[in-house]
Amino acid sequence: MAGERMKLGVKPREEAGSAVARRLRADGYIPGVLYGDGKKAHPFAVEERELRRVLTGDHGLHAILDVVFDGQKTAHHAVLKDYQLDPVRPRLLHVDLHEVRLDQLIQTQVALEPSGESPGVKEGGVLTLVLREINVEALPMEVPDRLELDISTMTIGDSLRIEDIVAPSGVTLLDDPDAVVVTVTPPTKVEEPEVVEEEELEEGEELLEGEEAPEVEGEAEAEAESTGGEEPGEG
Numbered sequence: 554m555a556g557e558r559m560k561l562g563v564k565p566r567e568e569a570g571s572a573v574a575r576r577l578r579a580d581g582y583i584p585g586v587l588y589g590d591g592k593k594a595h596p597f598a599v600e601e602r603e604l605r606r607v608l609t610g611d612h613g614l615h616a617i618l619d620v621v622f623d624g625q626k627t628a629h630h631a632v633l634k635d636y637q638l639d640p641v642r643p644r645l646l647h648v649d650l651h652e653v654r655l656d657q658l659i660q661t662q663v664a665l666e667p668s669g670e671s672p673g674v675k676e677g678g679v680l681t682l683v684l685r686e687i688n689v690e691a692l693p694m695e696v697p698d699r700l701e702l703d704i705s706t707m708t709i710g711d712s713l714r715i716e717d718i719v720a721p722s723g724v725t726l727l728d729d730p731d732a733v734v735v736t737v738t739p740p741t742k743v744e745e746p747e748v749v750e751e752e753e754l755e756e757g758e759e760l761l762e763g764e765e766a767p768e769v770e771g772e773a774e775a776e777a778e779s780t781g782g783e784e785p786g787e788g
Contacts, residue, residue, distance in 0.1 A: 557616040558694075559607040563587075563597040564623040574647070583645050587620060587631060589652035595629075597622065604645065608633065615661065615696045618650060630655055632693060653693045660727065661696055662686040665718075665734060669705030673737035678709040684734045687715060688727040695723040702735055712736040 566577075566584060574584045577598050585604075587595040597620075608614060619628035634651040638644070653659055664686050674680050689696065700718055707713070716730035 558619055559616045560619045560621065560628070561599065561603065561607050562621050562623070563599040566596040566598045569596060578644075578646070583648060585648040585650060587629060587650045587652060588634065589629075592652065595622070599648075601645065604648065615663070615698050617653075617655070617693050620650060620652075630693070632659065632661065632696075655693050657692070658690050659693055659696070660688060660690045663689050663697055664699045666699045666701050667704045667735060668701040669703050671704040671707040671737055673707050673709040673711060674704075676709060677740040678737040679740060680704065680707075681736050681738065682734070683736060684715075684728075684732065687718075687734070689720070689724050690727055691724045695721070697721055697724060704735065704737075707735075707737045709737055709739055 563585070566573075577584050578601075581601055582598040583601050583604055585597050585599060587597060589595075607616060607618060614633050616632075618631045618633070620631050621628050629652050631650040631652045633648065635649040636645060637647040639646050665682065665684060667680065667682065671678070671680060687700070689700075691697075700720065702713055702718065704713070712733050713735045714730065715726055715728050715732045715734055718726060718734070720726050
């Protein structure tokens with residue numbers, strides 16, 4: 554939900570480098586950096602379970618983080634700027650936070666989520682989400698977790714564009730209004746393979762019942778010679 558604020562306690566990090574980062578992760582901490590406009594970057598380390606707590610749940614990734622360093626009382630208002638995931642295991646490796654002012658607009662990306670049931674999909678059409686995120690501008694406390702796409706009236710052949718998205722008050726959509734975000738296309742036809750009938754019997758193939766074998770040249774003459782050339786009814 555927009556306007557969610559979560560407190561995040563961190564400790565300053567003086568050392569840097571991959572070896573230090575590996576040691577922190579082994580101890581249950583995630584390295585990170587807090588950036589600010591025109592301000593010095595502040596490296597920090599945060600408990601992995603604490604970080605997961607503030608980045609999951611109904612508030613999603615757009616919560617305002619009140620970052621408090623050990624030994625300090627002042628909170629730094631920040632949003633998640635970037636993060637790095639382990640390519641093998643489902644764990645965070647690094648996070649970047651960006652300090653913000655609550656009274657100044659920020660630009661960020663918001664996920665798109667279809668809602669409702671499409672009549673076209675019920676008829677066999679294929680729903681395709683062309684864009685999964687769009688760029689928006691809003692005050693930090695007004696950035697929504699997601700924007701819903703009402704697909705309840707979409708039939709086969711229909712599409713929705715950015716201009717069709719109803720944004721909450723205070724949220725400006727920054728992308729091209731004509732950009733297509735979701736479509737319902739006809740089902741893919743599966744063509745049956747063409748059956749080719751063979752004209753000749755292959756070697757070893759049996760004849761059908763009642764079917765006569767084709768006469769081979771020379772067989773009739775040989776049969777006549779073996780019977781003395783007599784015609785039926787003679788003698």
